Amino acid sequence: MSKPFKRILMTGAAGGLGSRLREHLQEFAEIVRLSDVADLGPARPGEEVVRCDLADRDQVLEMCQGVDAILHFGGVSTETEFQPIMAANILGVVNLYEAVHKLGIRRVVFASSNHTMGMYRTTEIVDASMPTRPDGYYGVSKVFGESLSRLYWDRFGIETVCIRIGYCFPEATTHRQLATWLGLDDLVQLLRRSLLTPRVGHTIAFGVSDNPGKWWDDRHSRFLRYQPTQSSRPFADRVADAVDGSAPNEPALVYQGGPFLNIELKYKD
Amino acid sequence: MSKPFKRILMTGAAGGLGSRLREHLQEFAEIVRLSDVADLGPARPGEEVVRCDLADRDQVLEMCQGVDAILHFGGVSTETEFQPIMAANILGVVNLYEAVHKLGIRRVVFASSNHTMGMYRTTEIVDASMPTRPDGYYGVSKVFGESLSRLYWDRFGIETVCIRIGYCFPEATTHRQLATWLGLDDLVQLLRRSLLTPRVGHTIAFGVSDNPGKWWDDRHSRFLRYQPTQSSRPFADRVADAVDGSAPNEPALVYQGGPFLNIELKYKD
Amino acid sequence: MSKPFKRILMTGAAGGLGSRLREHLQEFAEIVRLSDVADLGPARPGEEVVRCDLADRDQVLEMCQGVDAILHFGGVSTETEFQPIMAANILGVVNLYEAVHKLGIRRVVFASSNHTMGMYRTTEIVDASMPTRPDGYYGVSKVFGESLSRLYWDRFGIETVCIRIGYCFPEATTHRQLATWLGLDDLVQLLRRSLLTPRVGHTIAFGVSDNPGKWWDDRHSRFLRYQPTQSSRPFADRVADAVDGSAPNEPALVYQGGPFLNIELKYKD
């Protein structure tokens, strides 16, 4: 049976998520091109490996040649100094969409983040129609990416699914993680649906498993047919349900952004 | 055990849906009166059979005599010339509600259609509070029926459940059908709930099974206690998930109305 | 200075509104074609006169030849038997849009009615995004026209402004009329804005003057730049402000549709 795409590109393939996803991409395309600014090791069967600095316009154009769709996981993936965030997440995303447009690529799946709305309270339910409330430079850079991809849809018809990824690690160990946890299988499913749904326009989806008490309402992306099969439920017992009244106004408890609220904004070190 | 109604009427009983539903109506009433403009064959036990042209006011009044509730599936059920649509779906519905009012019948279940909102995009989630966006003469005629039945509720207290029926055929074979599929058991259940819920007022419900990625949000009719037990999930594997980028702006892909978008509006042949 | 259109058509030109508007149309086009099923008298300078039964498809096509834009005021304009309403307001409007499409006419101003929402209460504020609530066959036929014109916009890009006209007579003499009154100059202004605004899409506007306490919120059509200069205020003193508690649940007081609520639905006389 033939695969849906001839060639897809995953950026950020050497990163935390990228390396966990690498082995799951074969189903999507005959050739999976992997790229990163870091070393990716040798290409495995069905793979191509490309070294690319997203801030370098020519390298990005080169990287995108011959590609049918892109999973854009590249760039800085945590709160840090603004300078590298600007290079990779702002200039990098501009470079990417310029290449996408020039080359006639029609679909991008963009790894956005729940930190685009980290300043909502943990007692609020957020959906994709609500204004963004980023919690740091990282979050602001992801708002930029969502906004830029919206522009490329509105003006040029390039389709993007922005996935606001939750806490995607093997286990949830805090109350916040119980709400925001995303299992790897569910992420793979969401990538599949984002790549293969015939028509996606510009869609903001929430990358979160079927966790009880999750904060995010995915009603606007429901047409993607994403149906999580994983859940943070099994981890719930290990997370002590004791109420700690010692710091009731602690920002990391009050806001969805959690520990990011404790990170100072930095320009460069 | 006695049945909920003494006599119910189903119009359009010789049609596609009507003939599949015929054998499932016995539970609702001691006598099931079936009517159509086409031949219905002989009455079976528990049935009455009536020949009726919905455009004929006197025949319609006659057809409704002695009836406790009506399942109105009669009329034109697809996009075609306007003339027969006007006769059956506009004049026919006016005739029906006039008879209902005159005879003191208190509840109607009206087979409306998803084509009342076929001009929403497949990337939008639709609920019953959103403005109608019909995709052809057929859809406009169903908007007319919903509007007329609303009038009879607002002014005369006659209750109607308008069911916006999806794709009600044994199998789903396209992406659109995966989203809009309605299993027959689920339809029977929805008829049951529409007939037997003590109080329904004027309600717009979506006739759709528990399909992943369905486009319609039934929150406004949730009180009906309809809980689909069927799903298009089993058909999903047979529908190729390949992205066909050859016609990205093809109306039949962009809009919920699907293939109806390819049918020209016709006056008469 | 040249006029905005070469030729516009006004239907219903012999009717109550049509005859009051007749002399005000010269500014819009070099030639004003007037049509009605009733006699219009001889054409005056700058006019053409056409006899047309809206229910006659060929006559309608003929009537629309060579026209740049249409003010569609034709059809039945009050609550009456359904048969003539169906002929003129349903079939008539289908005939009209078929001709418009065939002939490549790009803009229609459709005289809709406040009776599309007559079943809202006089204590509610209505805007164009709210579901229609017609108060009779006439209101339902206007819902049909709004729905059909929406279809022609969604599928064919034909622009329509639907004006939900209020009480357009020289004087307001009841509480209801104080709320719904529309001065003739304001109507002319609204026609002007509906014809000349560069882009209108499919828009529902409220034809009402700057009356204190008006029930309708025009926020969705504000871009038309309509700014009423008339008001029912001068009539307010003549309308006794006495509270009549004798019939507090009188439908004509409770609902926006007013006296239409007292008219029985009739099929034909």
Next chain:
Amino acid sequence: MSKPFKRILMTGAAGGLGSRLREHLQEFAEIVRLSDVADLGPARPGEEVVRCDLADRDQVLEMCQGVDAILHFGGVSTETEFQPIMAANILGVVNLYEAVHKLGIRRVVFASSNHTMGMYRTTEIVDASMPTRPDGYYGVSKVFGESLSRLYWDRFGIETVCIRIGYCFPEATTHRQLATWLGLDDLVQLLRRSLLTPRVGHTIAFGVSDNPGKWWDDRHSRFLRYQPTQSSRPFADRVADAVDGSAPNEPALVYQGGPFLNIELKYKD
């Protein structure tokens, strides 16, 4: 393993719900203080028993001493004369929150009621953002409690979960009860989540099991991670689904408040 609280207080512990809940509270705290104006019998292991008239400010302050969190089930729990409602549900709640504030207690779970919105129709879906529509003095007194607890959150940061409790009896025997039924295990779970969720602010939750056709949408309290495991489904078969058209406008059928609509408002007997 230690329990989440050192001492919690349940008021109304001798009442219908209170006495059913009594044995389920041990998991929440090392010491469960029970209070009521009626006799509670002797304290069992892990319990303290306090006699308290909620209308008595000093008794209430005394009752709250040394408490970490409160389950406030005390007061009048049905439609009755206003005088006792005012004493227990209005003055009583003022006394309680004054004590809570004075003593630095940080969380209350308040037994509110579905009768705060009993005047919505059974064909409407209600959520916590909609205006209250109480159906009697009892309902109004619960609106008062919700409003007062909101004040204590907004001004003093005292957290409250208001649970609008449904029909919490062993079995559902009417259509209304099928919609509003709350199983005891589900109530205990909801109390647990209300007590132990790290941050609740001021939240209105619906105390209802996973009933098909339930009228209440809990989206605003979803973060509590309450997931009902009980349902009225098993009772549905025993509730005759016959449509009784004899009294279609019977308030007890039309409004969510049900039988309370048949109770006259009384001052005192």
Next chain:
Amino acid sequence: MSKPFKRILMTGAAGGLGSRLREHLQEFAEIVRLSDVADLGPARPGEEVVRCDLADRDQVLEMCQGVDAILHFGGVSTETEFQPIMAANILGVVNLYEAVHKLGIRRVVFASSNHTMGMYRTTEIVDASMPTRPDGYYGVSKVFGESLSRLYWDRFGIETVCIRIGYCFPEATTHRQLATWLGLDDLVQLLRRSLLTPRVGHTIAFGVSDNPGKWWDDRHSRFLRYQPTQSSRPFADRVADAVDGSAPNEPALVYQGGPFLNIELKYKD
């Protein structure tokens, strides 16, 4: 010319607002009955004077005899101890509506307060559909009155206009007062419209003049035809526009309730 009512009652006639309004009530009725718990002096022509303690059920019934409509300005009108608020604003309002119902009086104008929503921020725009956010016991008692009057409308059809009165004193001298100011003539106009509009149902209106920058959106009561002719604009120049950054989080600046936020909640002195 005859006056609209035979007899109206104004409660609280000796209070701050009551005494300023007294001379303006003659236009509404042939006989104006004034009542207060305090001394009202002798009745003037066209007046009746009644001494009444609102907490006394029998006195209230007596006071309402023979009355066609009520302006209910009685009760406590500022933040103070809860005990007198409960007596006058809670029990008093229950007594009033019981009498209104018993005597068949059909309309009440209830002096509610902006302090029902004092915990919204001064940077928010509030309308009548938003949840109440009272800022003290006084505000909570007004929420109670709004809720009780809603009950009497929903169950018994008694009409009430709740006027959330702003700052109704001769001059505005602070930023808050510029936003909330209500001129006396405007208040009289609003009373007139509330009394004389043929149908008001249960309506929440904002008692505020045409102040630039006002916080309240009256869209839900626009049908009352209230059109303020006064404005705080003339006072604006006298209010220094200096930004005082010394206490940016001062509750009295942050919240609409203003100085009430600085008043401690008190039980009794």
Next chain:
Amino acid sequence: MSKPFKRILMTGAAGGLGSRLREHLQEFAEIVRLSDVADLGPARPGEEVVRCDLADRDQVLEMCQGVDAILHFGGVSTETEFQPIMAANILGVVNLYEAVHKLGIRRVVFASSNHTMGMYRTTEIVDASMPTRPDGYYGVSKVFGESLSRLYWDRFGIETVCIRIGYCFPEATTHRQLATWLGLDDLVQLLRRSLLTPRVGHTIAFGVSDNPGKWWDDRHSRFLRYQPTQSSRPFADRVADAVDGSAPNEPALVYQGGPFLNIELKYKD
């Protein structure tokens, strides 16, 4: 009489808007510091002049020393290559807010742009709660600025009014400009209100005069007390009202962004 601030800073003072505003700033502060990357000429009385490249972090910090509030008009103000936009509008704004935070400055007025929402249609009414829809790199950079300033409010309490400035030139000469025109006096008034309103939080306001048919609804910033006194009305007569049907789908007519829709996205020249 003393001025509201001791020292304010206006960036971009040599630009088109900046130079027109320069003479109007004296009322706001004893000292007006003007800055630009271009030459500003000599300081006039009451002025200080600073040369500053916004992309230079140290220069920006220096520029902000001793300042009480900032009018940030600096940066690129039109659609152009991304590189200079990134330097001035992205890095520049990060530098600015870092300095603001470090120096304890409490209020910024940020010159945002209507191009943050240029992809809405000219038939839509936009308000500040709707998702941004930028029409080019310039618009995306302004979305970035709005998002960053929101972050500084949410985390650090720094207040910003983002003014989405319309067409601020002496005359309106196209249909689009009639809708978006902003008179200079109105802009000065809006700056005054943005600087002097005691509490603004993070607010998005629309910089537009009282133009008939304007596309933007300022309800969320109404508390600022901005009341335009200018209007594009006088220019309306000079703008031909002829409907040009030759290019009905021309993006510059369809979308609010207008001529920007005709500018290709460029990286650098």
